[in-house]
Amino acid sequence: MVVLGIPQLVEPALLLCRTHPMKKLLLATTALVAFATGAQAADLGVPRSPVAAAVVAPAFSWTGFYIGAHAGYGFGNSRFVGGGVFPTSVNGPLIGGQVGFNYQINQIVLGVEADLAFTAITGRPGNFPTISHRTNMLGSLRARGGFAVDRALLYVTGGLGFQGAATAQTPGPAEKYTRTGWTLGAGVEYALTQNWTAKLEYSYYNFGTRTLGPIYAGTVRSDIHTVKIGVNYLFSTGPSAVVARY
Structure with a gap:
C-alpha cells in the first residue's frame, strides 16, 4: 500500500x-x-517509551539468628505423696533469656529455640503448711512453627522442658532435684524494627512424677503454666523471605 x-x-x-x-x-x-x-x-512509526515499573518495598524477613530476654509469671500445681496426699498450688515470677534461629519460606516460618529462666514459683499445701515446693529454674529446647503476615508472626512451639526444683519440710533441709519433661505453647511476635521484635508467649510444662530420696520418702508431681513477654534482636540475613517455586 x-x-x-x-x-x-x-x-x-x-x-x-x-x-x-x-x-x-x-x-x-x-x-x-x-x-x-x-x-x-x-x-505509527515512532516507538513507545517503556512504562516505568512500580517500586515495591521489600517485605520483612524473619530469617536469621536471634537472641533476647524475657520476664513473666508462672503458676500451677505440685503434689507430694508420702504418708498422705498434699496438693499444692504454686505461683511466682520468672526472668531469663533465649536464643534461636528462624527460616522463612513464603509465609511459613520454621525454627528452633532454647531458653532458660530463673524462677521463684513456690507454694505450700493447705492441709500441711510445713511442706514447701519451689521451682528455681525452668528451661526448654523447642521447635517453632508459625505463619507470618509481614511483621506479625503467629506460632506454636513444643519440645523438651527442664526443671530445677526443691521439696522441703520445716524444720529440715531441702531436697533438690532436676527433672526433664515436655512443654507445649503458642505465641505472637511482632517486628518493631528491622532487627528488634517483641513477643507474648504462653507455655505449659509437665514433668511427671519423681520419687524422692534420700532425705524424704515419697513422690512429687508438678505441672507449670507460664506467661512471658520478651524482646529479641534478630540478626537478619536478608530483606525478604525465600520464595519457593513449584
Missing part, C-alpha cells in the same frame, strides 16, 4: 481548480485528508 504524498495531490488539484470552479472545495478537502493520513502514518 502506497500513501500518497502531499505534492502528488496538491499539484493536480491546483491545475483542476483553474478549469472548474465547483471542484475547488472537493479537491482542497481531498488534499487536507491526504495530509492528515500521512501525518498519522508517520506517528
Whole structure:
C-alpha cells in the first residue's frame, strides 16, 4: 500500500481548480485528508517509551539468628505423696533469656529455640503448711512453627522442658532435684524494627512424677503454666523471605 504524498495531490488539484470552479472545495478537502493520513502514518512509526515499573518495598524477613530476654509469671500445681496426699498450688515470677534461629519460606516460618529462666514459683499445701515446693529454674529446647503476615508472626512451639526444683519440710533441709519433661505453647511476635521484635508467649510444662530420696520418702508431681513477654534482636540475613517455586 502506497500513501500518497502531499505534492502528488496538491499539484493536480491546483491545475483542476483553474478549469472548474465547483471542484475547488472537493479537491482542497481531498488534499487536507491526504495530509492528515500521512501525518498519522508517520506517528505509527515512532516507538513507545517503556512504562516505568512500580517500586515495591521489600517485605520483612524473619530469617536469621536471634537472641533476647524475657520476664513473666508462672503458676500451677505440685503434689507430694508420702504418708498422705498434699496438693499444692504454686505461683511466682520468672526472668531469663533465649536464643534461636528462624527460616522463612513464603509465609511459613520454621525454627528452633532454647531458653532458660530463673524462677521463684513456690507454694505450700493447705492441709500441711510445713511442706514447701519451689521451682528455681525452668528451661526448654523447642521447635517453632508459625505463619507470618509481614511483621506479625503467629506460632506454636513444643519440645523438651527442664526443671530445677526443691521439696522441703520445716524444720529440715531441702531436697533438690532436676527433672526433664515436655512443654507445649503458642505465641505472637511482632517486628518493631528491622532487627528488634517483641513477643507474648504462653507455655505449659509437665514433668511427671519423681520419687524422692534420700532425705524424704515419697513422690512429687508438678505441672507449670507460664506467661512471658520478651524482646529479641534478630540478626537478619536478608530483606525478604525465600520464595519457593513449584
